[in-house]
Amino acid sequence: MGQSMVAITEADCTGCDLCIPHCPFEALLPLATNPHGRDHKKRPVVVLTTQCVGCLSCIGSCPTKALHEILMPPISNTSPLLISSEEPDTETVPRWGKKGLGWA
Template identity: 30%
Template sequence: MLTSVLVVLFLALLIGSILGFSSIKFKVDGDPIIDKIDSILPQTQCGQCSYPGCKPYATAIAKGEADINQCPPGGEDGVRKLAELMGVEYKPLNEEHGAIKPKSIAIIDEDTCIGCTLCIQACPVDAILGSAKHMHTIIEKECTGCELCLPPCPVDCIDMIAIQENTENWKWKYPVFNIKNQKQRVSH
């Protein structure tokens, strides 16, 4: 009787100490779900979701404060991925947060630019180069197309240009068939 109680007690202590040790040793910093959500979001940092960037939106989704359909740049595909990750039903994009647009980048009309630096302050990814009273320009490669530089510009010299298809970014298309052709052959 006593031995069995001692054995159980010993096992309980042993397992408890292993668990206690591993909970300290292997503690996960931060909330992994936020990072997972953040990695699905397109990182345009545009704020269309009504949060000041992708990470805050991811945090809000993780807390259950925001819905999964507030990110137009992520598109339907993004909502689908978020739905899968969060284990909720897919729902169409909430139009209040804007419509899906083709991926664009900002272009500064350098002749009109007065060098006010307001767009530089607005850019969430530091993709604008310039200094006070000098012409500014967009680092095309870094631009996420968030459009945040448009409202502050006092002379309206920034335009959004949709990225055109070229031989570099061209993709093979989903195969399509001529149905008429098909039907004729089948009926023969």
């Protein structure tokens, strides 16, 4: 069985934030700014690849089906989770405490 991860099709993401509390690993966060030329008024949510463990808990939470599973090859010399990548600049979303989003 291969490793799975998720990705977000930015053009389909309305920035509704519904998926954020569905990730127990806080791997889904809104971009700090809306990319230039984007059709939607609200900034998109992105997957932080260093946080995502591929549990797929979030996969059914997106009303526009912007979230999709990516299957990694079963035979791989390097885990995609170990490849360091530069994380985008994201907003902070409080998850815990009185005003936190919690976990869906």
